[in-house]
Amino acid sequence: MECFLCKGKLENKPTAFMADLGACIVIVKNVPSQVCSQCGEVSYSDEVARRLEKIVETLKMTALNPLVPTEIAVVNYSVPAA
Numbered sequence: 015m016e017c018f019l020c021k022g023k024l025e026n027k028p029t030a031f032m033a034d035l036g037a038c039i040v041i042v043k044n045v046p047s048q049v050c051s052q053c054g055e056v057s058y059s060d061e062v063a064r065r066l067e068k069i070v071e072t073l074k075m076t077a078l079n080p081l082v083p084t085e086i087a088v089v090n091y092s093v094p095a096a
């Protein structure tokens with residue numbers, strides 16, 4: 015596979031994904047991804063992207079709970095979101 019930006023070579027490696035939810039920042043560690051060795055562009059497979067969405071959705075509900083305010087939530091991709 016090639017990078018869609020610069021046609022560089024993509025390498026499979028785990029990266030950290032970050033989502034800014036406003037009141038809370040979510041970081042998902044060890045996400046399987048393809049990183050361009052040339053420009054550093056990170057891309058995910060459809061399956062990984064879908065799962066990331068789900069993880070963020072789940073965290074949103076817990077992190078934005080006004081009773082237990084959380085500013086930064088860090089989870090591991092390999093561990094299923096509760």
Ligand SMILES: [Zn+2]
Pocket residue numbers: 017018019020021022050051052053054055
């Ligand atoms: Zn590239």
